[in-house]
Amino acid sequence: MRSAISVLFAALMMITGPLLAAPVKIALIDPLTGPMASTGLPVLEHLRFDARRLNANGGFNGDSIEIIGLDNKINPQESLVQLQKAIDEGARYIVQGNGSAVGSALIAAVDKYNRRNPGKEVLYLNHGAVEPSFTNDRCSFWHFRFEAHSDMKMKALTDWIAKRDDIKKIYLINQDYSFGHALAEAARTMLKEKRPDIEIVGTDFHPLSKVKDFTPYVSKIKASGADAIITGNWGQDISLLVKAAAEFGLNVPFLTYYGGSPGVVSQLGEQGVDRIYEIYGYYGDTDDDAIGERQKQMYKDKKWDYFLFYPRITVMLEMLQKAADKAGSNDPVAVARALEGLSLETSYGTVTMRGEDHQLQTPLFVSVLKDNMPYGAEGTDFNFAKLDRIEPEAVTMPATGCRMRRPQ
Incomplete structure (x- = not known):
């Protein structure tokens, strides 16, 4: 005889369908307050805009994308506090790009965390910290740069x-x-x-x-x-x-x-x-009307024209989605391997993530x-x-x- 809990669970399944998988959490660690907030807030809005667009098209392997915004006040030490907070909240993808001093701290911290926590690894997705060493002598398997370096x-x-x-x-x-x-x-x-x-x-x-x-x-x-x-x-x-x-x-x-x-x-x-x-x-x-209209939509009720300055956010998320589909997994290690050598066609040309150093060729x-x-x-x-x-x-x-x- 089934327990009352089993009967209740079966009844809920008939009403709601299968339980949804946990969302893929992507945490942005950038300045969201203070004098440099104008560089971080548009990134956050752009991430959310594209996450909604990709979620409507299946997200990552059928799982929805959830964007978390964390304010680092453009301070390396505060960024490490926010990194731990992101991990505690279940984020396994970390996005940052405003400030190479912050990027330097994150590369070291992510490397250290992943060594100590096999099976729980996180990826650092760099949208704009362009210090050349990050994909040269400081290159890391856990770091991908989606912007040409300095x-x-x-x-x-x-x-x-x-x-x-x-x-x-x-x-x-x-x-x-x-x-x-x-x-x-x-x-x-x-x-x-x-x-x-x-x-x-x-x-x-x-x-x-x-x-x-x-x-x-x-x-x-x-x-x-x-x-x-x-x-x-x-x-x-x-x-x-x-x-x-x-x-x-x-x-x-x-x-x-x-x-x-x-x-x-x-x-x-x-x-x-x-x-x-x-x-x-x-x-x-742009001479691509679809891109132009999306640009207009993104700043329609906002202070900034987000799409003008942060189209690389679109490239980053679309490459991430393509890599997850290729890997058949949302696990960061599998996605990282699939990102290596991956190309994406954009309205501005083909971009490729070079496998040897994780530097975008664009x-x-x-x-x-x-x-x-x-x-x-x-x-x-x-x-x-x-x-x-x-x-x-x-x-x-x-x-x-x-x-x-x-x-x-």
Whole structure:
């Protein structure tokens, strides 16, 4: 005779159907409050937007995707606290990308956790921490980068600069941490090789997310006689820098990694047209109407144009879904193995996750801010128009020093 509990369970199954599997939890660890929240909140919204879209199409192997947002205040130590919280909440996929100092701490912590917890491993999915060493001498089986790293971008940017006879004097201004120093060193080395006639007329490093008024820096740049500026600044540091330059009357091109950061377009508007350049894996004036309409939908009721700046989030989740389907499993180890060498067709070209170092191979684009764009950014008519396309094979770089240890 069946117990009363068994009878009750059978009755519930007849009403509700089989119990649903636990969702695949993906935890974002990025700044969600404070001055750099403008870089983290759009990522969180983009993750949720694409999770809903993928869930409507079966999620990962039929399991739904759940996005968890955790605020690290762009602090490495706080990020480790949030990593443990994510694990405690059942997340086995960790997403981060704002700040290579944070990325460095997460690579070490995830490696350590996975060594101590076989069968409970987590993957670190890097959407934008571009310190080159992460896929070189610090490469890890548990880390995948879905963005071209700093040296790849500088290789493409300096190839483009080499063709510009009007650029003779360059000023370097960057944030004072590993990424900013790596970018400046790469710029010096590559420009010397490709355009030895170009003079570096100044170099500045400033505290990350601490400067409220960039006018003193802008005054130095103007006095140097620079006819172009190279900067890897992101978040409020790029917004405030270019705004100060416009107000000061510094009318020279900004050659940026993150000129499309939220707030730049809406704050500068006409003042940024033909002055703000960006080297990136995408550009805003897409000729793909489906992508353009999705972009409009994403910022319809928001402060930022999320799709302009974070299309790599879509690439990351779609590659993750494809890898899970290929593996027939949502287990992070199986998904990691399936990600190696995986390619994805996007509206901007084919991207491939290189297996030897887990570095995405992707086309890059040089673009410039223009007016009257069909799919404007941040509720404006401004967006970035393509100037040049660089194929993956032109910017690929060897995984120097990578000796990846794979699980048995």
